[in-house]
Amino acid sequence: MGLTDQIPQRAAAEPGQDARRVEFRAEPSRYRHWRLSVDGPVATLAMDVDEHAGLSEGYELKLNSYDLGVDIELYDAVQRLRFEHPEVRTVVLTSVKDKIFCAGANIRMLAAAPHPWKVNFCKFTNETRNGMEDASANSGQAYLAALNGTASGGGYELALACDHIMLIDDRSSVVSLPELPLLGVLPGTGGLTRVVDKRHVRRDRADYFATKSEGLGGPKAAAWKLVDEVVPRPRWDEAVAERAAELGGKSSRPADAPGIALTPLAKQRDDDRIAYRHVTAVLDRAAGTATIAIAGPQQDPPAGAAGIGEQGAEFWTLAMTRELDDLILDLRTNELELGTWVLATAGDPERVLACDGLLLENPGDWLANEIVHYLKRTYKRLDVTSRSLIALIEPGSCFAGSLLELALAADRTFMLSGVFEDIDPDAEPAAVILGEMNLGPLPMGNGLTRLQARFLGDDAALAAARAAAGRPLDAGQAEELGLVTFAPDDIDWDEEVRIAVEERASFSPDALTGLEANYRFAGPETMETKIFGRLTAWQNWIFNRPNASGPDGALRRFGTGQRAHFDRKRV
């Protein structure tokens, strides 16, 4: 089997890349598994998985089953539809294959994959599905699942992320969640959560459905709210078109605005460095760290919303966000042993705030809206990343507004009090500036801003921080307001930072993951946080249990003709 320690890549997405690494950059002309077509306000994203083009050796992607490579293309398509196709109001998700919409995650791939791979894979697929819901909620781009055949497991979970689910009535097509009865694992890509929390299927029916491997079709699937409608085959095309038009009718997306091209990212990647235009990461394998530096805008923003459109993918906020997004995915998937990410910025804070301002002053502009929501999703990705995040705020940095959010996302923040006397005694001491971006537009998955989560239950502290918005705050002020964890001076800085970073590398990586997954999400829970918290945590536990992943476990024995052997103890 090719799924060894990490899953190596077979189909190189970019020329010249290292085949041992997974690359998340994709482009429609190179898609192997999806057909994307746009017809005015309706786009069709049709699944047509090439069974011989898995990301790795050792399995065939039969029946539109998917692996990470299939999902990377899906993510790319979802992103491009938002930025490149402002005219699209409905995305029809369907299949090119007959009788089958999608059979879910490939079981042989899952069975052979090491534990971290399974977890990372599920996280990314969850983020993509959340992104589809985000498109509907915040961009007026609705998703219609047109199940022209059976949707099982992850295939049905993909449909669950859509606004409306249509199932063909051909006496054979069903929806199903067979993970539990067949594989001894959960429908862990949001399935269990969305069935009851989004579609409001009654819990006892949900229980029945998720234990019935053959699934449900026809009127019962609709009566139980598993799908929204069941349509006979002769009326299928017409009904899908009608529903697509209906769903798009509510949209506020502009009909005649030109999209912007998401041009290829300039990325240089080698063993110890990943560099883009605005974002750079230095990898220190001995220390187990990645130091991520983000450069602020090199120039003032253009004038007005039109200027954003003219700059397109070159506009600083969008360019930086795309780079950061790709970097998070790269490090998360390819660099498991770099357990601590050190976050730094460099540049002019006022220019960061100017870019923020331009975006937020044009809430009605579709592109400005898209950029802000993309930044929001990217920071959400950071929140659910299982790496310790330590922000360092030094002279020359630009932790303001949208970039200050990085520090607010960190597990711990150090801000230098004063300057480095030995290096540059005449430097301007670092300042942080709270901006409008910190006060609402970039909520976490739990619906709170990072500032609200930080000051949960302490309204006075929140109000004091808000009142300081717009003013450069030195280390003493930032510490006093609770915006940074520690503010050591030049004399203590190296030692304190070194201890914090080294100490992190000495702790159990698993326990840190659990710690961070709890502390980062104080306060309310939403469907999204339930998926990453409750559902994912249980799924990870199950993935790690011999009843699923041991040599006699259900996941490993599936398809071998042998029944799984279970330890029957209930835990």
Added chain:
Amino acid sequence: MGLTDQIPQRAAAEPGQDARRVEFRAEPSRYRHWRLSVDGPVATLAMDVDEHAGLSEGYELKLNSYDLGVDIELYDAVQRLRFEHPEVRTVVLTSVKDKIFCAGANIRMLAAAPHPWKVNFCKFTNETRNGMEDASANSGQAYLAALNGTASGGGYELALACDHIMLIDDRSSVVSLPELPLLGVLPGTGGLTRVVDKRHVRRDRADYFATKSEGLGGPKAAAWKLVDEVVPRPRWDEAVAERAAELGGKSSRPADAPGIALTPLAKQRDDDRIAYRHVTAVLDRAAGTATIAIAGPQQDPPAGAAGIGEQGAEFWTLAMTRELDDLILDLRTNELELGTWVLATAGDPERVLACDGLLLENPGDWLANEIVHYLKRTYKRLDVTSRSLIALIEPGSCFAGSLLELALAADRTFMLSGVFEDIDPDAEPAAVILGEMNLGPLPMGNGLTRLQARFLGDDAALAAARAAAGRPLDAGQAEELGLVTFAPDDIDWDEEVRIAVEERASFSPDALTGLEANYRFAGPETMETKIFGRLTAWQNWIFNRPNASGPDGALRRFGTGQRAHFDRKRV
């Protein structure tokens, strides 16, 4: 080590019991680890763990560290304070030992315990701590943590469950959560949740605190909100007394009502049967089931609140609840391979409703209030029990009001349509009756009634069910209203029920646990559900990982002088 497959019991709590089983019944005169004293409105519950009286061989309970046996006594004390001491308005939780409040769960016990034992142990300790918060919120019985010495790990988590935390200032006593740095696991008994969600410690400070094994004391502990006040030793006794009086001052508990005695439960326990007066369980090891039958009241309730007091522990609702509570704990701990609990009732539904009515018509009566909240806590225990729950509603049953709640807690419910023609053709067909108890007084941990959770997002269905309250509903009506899952007739009954039960036994026990932990908690999350969902699920995952529990893991290596060896991959 004595911690083999399951932890055997050393100190038999009841004469004649089987030493292989854990027994949850306790009684103050037999406490080995706590000293309970009552002085008017203030009770003092002082920890004085007998290090040689662990529940099992192989470890010593030094420094007031605890095992399940210590917690069983704590649970007993918390219960008795509510029922036997209506005059108590403040419970001071402190230690008899010098310089140490409590060192948390015993590490050698945890290290040697098998995975299911760890999980069960944490669940019970969580329930007891939630119960302390419930006493404060709903009984006017506040808890004051008087930390006269260091509280570390589970010791500090115990304090976190109190309303107010006082720490002695003696230049050595601290509070700490050293689980992550020392043991590679989480503070999983609510610690991570309560620090940020209850005490509102800032997340970056919480991160620092939970990675600093030596903890924090003095002014910093108070400034960071880890404790409410730090008191110098000379003023300690006086300050504790003052604070206890203050906390109790807000209470509405009666000063002069007599308590009721929680008399010993009559329990007969052998290998295949557990019988109390109103509750019986038949254990079928071959099938992996426990069939739990609850008998309704044998007589009409007494008149008025005074009558409840006169009957005391004999009052049906209280007696039944105590039995069910003990049964749940017994089965959960001692019978891991009985993965499905079949729930049945027998008796007169009108009498169940009459008992419910008597309780709810006297909301100002302290005892009626206690009984309802105890029933609520017991059903919550059922909700977090990792067993499949299947309710069978047959002729002669009394699924009404408080007992219908059992069916609403079940994962699946079967109600016989008509009667068993072969057995008793003249029987009255089964009926279910919704009562006031189903409409508010018995919320789940997420704050919803089980009826609200059942009809989440379907207000019309909820309203229709509510409108049917008080009327006996036959199988057809109950199915129509969505109160039962299936309503087969005599011909199909045996087959359908048999398949449901047998099928359950064929699935992965772990996957079922995960499934149920998700489907049972649709809708909002609370601190309580976060503890059992997010926090516990992550902790269970960590407990199962080699970095904690493998031969080179931190939990196993603690105290050996050898450092843990970690797989550094972040998952």
